Amino acid sequence: MPTDNPRHPKFPIPGGSDLRARGWRQESLLRLLENVLSVGEDPDSLIVYAALGKAARNWASHDAIVNALKTMEEDETLIIQSGKPIGVVKTHAKAPLVIMANCNLVGQWARAEIFYELEKKGLICWGGLTAGAWQYIGSQGVIQGTYEIFMRIAERRFGGELAGRFILTAGLGGMGGAQPLAGRMAGAAILCIDVDAERARKRKEIGYLEEIAPNLDTALEMIDQAVREKRALSVGLVGNAAEIYPEIARRGVVPDIVTDQTSAHDLVYGYVPKGYSVERARELRTTNPEELMTASRSSIVEHVRAMLSFQQNGAEVFDNGNLIRTQAKAGGVKNAFDIPIFTEAYLRPLFAKAVGPFRWMAQSGDPDDIRKIDDKLLEMFPNNKIVTNWIRLAREHVPFEGLPARIAWLGHGERTQLAIAVNAMVENGELSGPITFSRDHLDAGAMAHPNIMTERMKDGSDAIADWPILDAMLLCSSMADLVVVHSGGGGYAGYMTSAGVTVVADGTGAATERLDHALTNDTALGVMRYADAGYEESFEEIAEKGIGHIALKH
Numbered sequence: 001m002p003t004d005n006p007r008h009p010k011f012p013i014p015g016g017s018d019l020r021a022r023g024w025r026q027e028s029l030l031r032l033l034e035n036v037l038s039v040g041e042d043p044d045s046l047i048v049y050a051a052l053g054k055a056a057r058n059w060a061s062h063d064a065i066v067n068a069l070k071t072m073e074e075d076e077t078l079i080i081q082s083g084k085p086i087g088v089v090k091t092h093a094k095a096p097l098v099i100m101a102n103c104n105l106v107g108q109w110a111r112a113e114i115f116y117e118l119e120k121k122g123l124i125c126w127g128g129l130t131a132g133a134w135q136y137i138g139s140q141g142v143i144q145g146t147y148e149i150f151m152r153i154a155e156r157r158f159g160g161e162l163a164g165r166f167i168l169t170a171g172l173g174g175m176g177g178a179q180p181l182a183g184r185m186a187g188a189a190i191l192c193i194d195v196d197a198e199r200a201r202k203r204k205e206i207g208y209l210e211e212i213a214p215n216l217d218t219a220l221e222m223i224d225q226a227v228r229e230k231r232a233l234s235v236g237l238v239g240n241a242a243e244i245y246p247e248i249a250r251r252g253v254v255p256d257i258v259t260d261q262t263s264a265h266d267l268v269y270g271y272v273p274k275g276y277s278v279e280r281a282r283e284l285r286t287t288n289p290e291e292l293m294t295a296s297r298s299s300i301v302e303h304v305r306a307m308l309s310f311q312q313n314g315a316e317v318f319d320n321g322n323l324i325r326t327q328a329k330a331g332g333v334k335n336a337f338d339i340p341i342f343t344e345a346y347l348r349p350l351f352a353k354a355v356g357p358f359r360w361m362a363q364s365g366d367p368d369d370i371r372k373i374d375d376k377l378l379e380m381f382p383n384n385k386i387v388t389n390w391i392r393l394a395r396e397h398v399p400f401e402g403l404p405a406r407i408a409w410l411g412h413g414e415r416t417q418l419a420i421a422v423n424a425m426v427e428n429g430e431l432s433g434p435i436t437f438s439r440d441h442l443d444a445g446a447m448a449h450p451n452i453m454t455e456r457m458k459d460g461s462d463a464i465a466d467w468p469i470l471d472a473m474l475l476c477s478s479m480a481d482l483v484v485v486h487s488g489g490g491g492y493a494g495y496m497t498s499a500g501v502t503v504v505a506d507g508t509g510a511a512t513e514r515l516d517h518a519l520t521n522d523t524a525l526g527v528m529r530y531a532d533a534g535y536e537e538s539f540e541e542i543a544e545k546g547i548g549h550i551a552l553k554h
């Protein structure tokens with residue numbers, strides 16, 4: 001039975017043991033579609049996160065996808081082009097059930113203004129990576145990544161801990177909403193600015209944010225007191241980051257860590273410029289997008305200049321994957337790229353070993369399934385410090401949104417071992433229903449994004465999109481249940497290509513085979529991609545785990 005969803009009453013959270021489709025694979029993918037809407041930012045408009053990231057092109061497409069998933073057989077494949085179902089064809093039982101191509105534009109045409117034109121004509125939609133591929137699990141999806149970044153900074157600069165440290169950030173949306181909780185889990189006092197009061201309220205309601213301050217003075221006092229007491233605290237403040245960051249700098253306050261996760265990638269549908277209310281910005285999206293674009297860019301210039309001034313005064317400042325430096329540079333901030341990107345600065349050694357944001361969801365809706373998998377994970381990988389520390393913290397702090405889910409940064413071999421063990425738990429009845437496994441698109445073999453994932457690769461291969469395309473083809477050959485090849489839309493048009501994957505553990509022998517091939521080959525490609533770029537950690541992984549890499553020099 002689906003359960004009530006107080007946040008979006010029209011979009012119940014799927015679950016239970018009733019099958020509406022002709023098999024658990026189809027039913028599970030259907031539940032994932034329902035789930036991304038149940039936890040989405042604006043499900044009435046099919047918007048899940050990342051400003052305009054949608055689960056389907058429009059409601060007719062949504063309904064046709066639901067109908068196809070309910071009626072298709074195990075040996076058929078549903079083809080989806082940018083959120084619109086195109087057809088169901090006969091393949092075979094080991095083929096993917098769903099293949100998707102989202103938002104891919106030909107090189108010279110991959111620009112924001114062309115994307116918006118095509119979008120208006122109803123020909124394309126921005127899949128927001130895990131939104132369009134139904135893999136989004138709420139703000140938890142990026143929470144471990146954000147936490148790990150904070151902890152890497154703690155190790156490098158603050159003696160391994162963030163107690164008594166001040167983090168300043170902005171953006172409390174679908175993904176940015178993870179920041180206050182990640183900061184608190186890391187032990188810091190974190191201040192999060194969002195221009196939209198409703199977003200701040202939402203994060204407080206679901207337990208990701210502790211307090212909302214009435215004004216900047218109070219916010220800084222709350223942070224200051226927590227810093228002095230070395231107490232973890234998350235504070236939200238409603239306001240525009242392009243005003244508040246410079247004001248904090250003007251007062252001579254220098255946070256220890258500064259970042260930003262507003263939707264700066266999208267100057268029209270995402271970022272709200274200084275001096276504009278949320279309502280006014282929304283209105284201008286249709287009446288005068290050009291004005292909004294210009295105003296957003298000049299606000300981002302001020303926003304990033306303040307970030308740079310914090311950096312010059314000793315703060316650790318980084319870009320958290322929202323293209324804010326790119327927009328600022330286009331607006332004339334020549335040194336915007338003095339701010340490093342989080343992937344290159346902190347996480348690359350993990351990606352070189354294909355350790356990345358793996359996740360799973362309980363199709364039954366029963367949170368106990370996730371707890372039992374937590375136990376299994378702790379039992380299987382007692383020496384993996386990152387994972388054991390994370391699972392203990394996540395259990396205590398991370399509330400479930402939608403279908404109960406867990407994220408954990410696992411690498412090559414570990415993901416497969418866990419998934420196969422979980423499939424056995426489904427088979428023997430230890431778990432109350434199937435589990436779906438997927439990952440973020442920001443994964444070793446899965447993403448080319450020269451301003452985020454692949455910035456400053458050792459061999460300069462930043463912009464080569466062969467890797468995610470190879471990954472998607474490999475996943476189709478490796479029996480994954482859902483495979484997507486995805487590129488940027490809106491402000492991300494022309495900036496990225498990625499591959500996504502979902503595999504259903506329904507307790508069958510066929511699922512064991514699918515999980516084994518798909519998850520193993522996905523990370524094998526990731527390790528080989530980084531080996532090809534010359535990363536030492538990847539060669540070690542190849543030797544240790546016997547990955548079939550052909551080592552040729554460029």
Ligand code: NAD
Pocket residue numbers: 041049050051052142145170171172173174175176177193194195196199239240241242261262263264265266270271272273274320321322323442
């Ligand atoms: P979202 O659209 O759900 O939320 C963005 C938030 O920013 C909104 O709450 C909005 O009110 C706020 N905002 C906009 N302009 C503002 C301003 N000037 N001052 C203060 N607040 C402002 O987007 P999201 O899903 O939270 O993603 C945020 C950004 O992070 C996007 O650019 C997204 O693509 C990127 N992202 C990065 C990663 C990563 O791996 N680091 C992962 C996912 C998303």
